Amino acid sequence: MNLRRLAVAVPLVATGALGLASAPAPAATPAASPGPAEGLFGTQDPTYDGVWRQSLSLVALDAAGRKLPVKAVDWLVGQQCADGSFAPYRAKPAADCGPKDQVDTNQTGAAIQAFAAIGGHRAEAEKALSWLKSAQNKDGGWGYTAGSPSDANSTSVVLGALRALGVKPADVTKGGKSAEDALLSLALKCDAKQSPGKAGSAFAFQPEKNGTLVANADATAAAVTAGYGAGFVVAAPHEERGGSVACATPRTAREAARNGAVWLGGVLGENGAVTTALPGAKPKPDPGNTADTAVALAAAGMPEEARKAVDWLRSEGPAWAGKTGPAAWSQLILAAHATGADPADFVGRDLPAKLAATGPGGKTVAGETVRAKDSGTSDSSDSSGKDEKKKDDGGGSSPWWFVGVGLAAGAGIGFLLSSRNKKNAAR
Incomplete structure (x- = not known):
């Protein structure tokens, strides 16, 4: 899941350089920014990605073992609508949600993963x-x-939310189908043309209008992470899980x-980066997609390839994150975490400190950190695992559940609701 997605209230489409499909018209950019809100990470206009980047920031800080700003937690709680859903941003959270508050599955799934990381928010x-479910x-x-x-990205975000709460995907169905069935339906056949992948088989974001599936790197990274039972946070693999690299017709997600x-x-290129291109532009390395790919490869037990991607991010990632904001810093933290790198010493930079500096100050509280023994390796039918409990130093309630391997960190996803829709709009 591309954790750099910019959320808008229209169906998202594929975002990599691969398999570009026609995109729906994006929502109009507001004439004036609502301005930064107290408690929100970042100063950028939150109209399209406020809840996403807030959730991702809280999960990433928790994955790095850092305490969470109480104001940031309160901001997220205050954004929820009465029916439980989340829109990207509500300037007046005290008011009832209406038609103009375009709620979506990505914001809502990311918020659930954040609540699981924070602990103590059972009702929300x-x-x-x-x-x-509705x-x-x-x-x-x-x-x-x-x-x-x-679509693969949204379905993957929700899968991460289900697993964050210890809910088995097979227990949440519609018409006898589960989220894993939906992902499986978006997997390309082994003999499909899907350059530049040299082996294996990719996922599509959505079927094309004619029903064909077109390989998409962003959707594949999201689906791989979710297919291995993980959410935004993936624990570093301790050994190569290996297995045949031959492409075989899959029976399961x-x-x-x-x-x-x-x-x-x-x-991955020779330099370790994923390269993407927008129509009319030259292909160029994409830090966001590279970070998502590193997480996916780690979840799949391919640490050598995952570290190759992170090694490229060491040189290019910090400058990108400095320009992009909290979601990007979060992606770097999650990629480092997934490969066993120290986010606090990322080529001399303390990534969690960089992220925390974009958020509110004041009182902090310890969250519910995931320390899954085998994140990304467990069978999806049993994705729950116990983690460490942290003591609450800020008067908050004690965590109410033990979160599983799918706990959000990064996705989210996905994905990153930052530049995915910007890419879509340009397609």
Whole structure:
């Protein structure tokens, strides 16, 4: 999931340089920015990605073992609608949600993963989960907004939310189909043309109008991470899980994820970066997609390839994050975490400190940090695992659940609701 997505209230489409499909018209950019809100990470206009970047920031800080700003937690809680859903940003959170508050599955799924990381927000998480269940499509997946066609990125974000709460995907179905069934339906066949991957088989974001599936790097990274039972946070693999690199017709989302991981390994350039291109522009290395790919490869037990991607991010990532903001710093933290690198010493930079500096100051509270023994390796039918409890130094309530391997960190996803839709708009 591309954690750099910019959330807008229209169905999202594929975002990599691969398999570009026609994109729907994006929502109009507001004439004036609502301005930074107290408690929000970053000073950029939050209209399209406020809840996403807030959730990602809280999860990334927690994954790095840092305390969370109370104001930031309160800001996220205050954004929730009465039915449990989340819009990207509500300038007046005290008011009831209305038609203009374009709620979506990505913001809501990311917020659930953040609540799981924070701990102590059972009611909010359950309401959000209830809304997501109501928005599930008959193919078992989710689109960006309720009722829109299922896509790999949105379905993966929701899978991360389910696993964050210890909910088995097979227990959440529509028409007899689960989210993993939806992901499997978006996996390309082994004999499909899907350059530049040298082996394996990719995922599509959504079917084209004619029903064909076109390989997409962003969607593949999201689906691989979710297919291996992980959410935004992936624990560094301790050993190469290996297995055949031959592409085989998948029977499960996990098997399709293996094909996808092998394909992603072939997408990495010699320098370790994923290269993308917008129409009319020259291809160039993409830090956001590279970070997502590193997380996906780590989840799939391909640490050598994952570290190759992170090594490239060491040189190019900090400058990119400095320009992009909190979601980008979060992506770097999650990529480092997934490969066993120290986020606090990333080529001399303390990434969590950089991220924290973009957020509110004041009182902090310890979250519910995931320390899954085998994140990304467990079978999806048993994705729960116990983690460490941190003591609350800020008067907050004690964590109410033990989160599983799918706990959000990064996705989110996905994904990053930052530049994915900017790419879509340019397609």
